Amino acid sequence: MDLFRQSIEQPDNLLPKDGVVKYYGELVSLASADDYFNRLLTAIEWKNDEAVIYGKRIITKRKVAWYADHAFEYTYSNITKRALPWTSELLELKTLVEQKTGEHFNACLLNLYHDGSEGMAWHSDGEKDLKRNGAIASLSFGAERKFAFKHKASKETLALVLEHGSLLVMQGTTQTYWQHRLPPTKKVTEPRINLTFRTIVNDNNTTPSNTKREPPLDGHDIQQIQSDLGRSLTVRHPM
């Protein structure tokens, strides 16, 4: 019976080809989503995202944090940080997401967008330290924001709105063939918190620091990059 109920609850794939994106809608009640938003705002060690692009140090307005099973080190354009141990709210949410999706995750990257002026440029989350074709589960709290996908070859795009307390999952070859972005918008004046649960592969296969990729520029000027930086990470495992 449970199996049947789970299978009818699975949302349709939103992508027409080359990957799987499922939008589950609200994972928790409105009251619970409000509560998680407030708890995450205070419990998470938010830091402005940093990068070195063309030798220039960029500090983003957007804030980020990384939590994981282990104290993974990760390098973002020559700046090395270490993952923090799970907080109680992150563990609760990880369990909820794992139950819903049937997937397992060992790390979470968090983003805090203060308002619609902050977003994230086109990118895919295909870093070599992430499990190949592993699922990425994205939880949203706070302001509703548009989220878009673009096929790398055909350039076809699609977009949806990520609601307060909602879950979106990217699976299979999505990161290979599609990019995604959170477009900046003047319409949104409220903050949004996003959690992306991921699986880091624990194989000690580290990327030498001189081969780090830069976050995508996408024709944005520096001013835009400060609020709109894409994601590109390499990960080093704990000693």
Ligand SMILES: O=C(O)CCC(=O)C(=O)O
């Ligand atoms: O904020 C979002 O919904 C997307 C974040 C994202 O794509 C990322 O952290 O890689």
Ligand SMILES: [Fe+2]
């Ligand atoms: Fe992403």
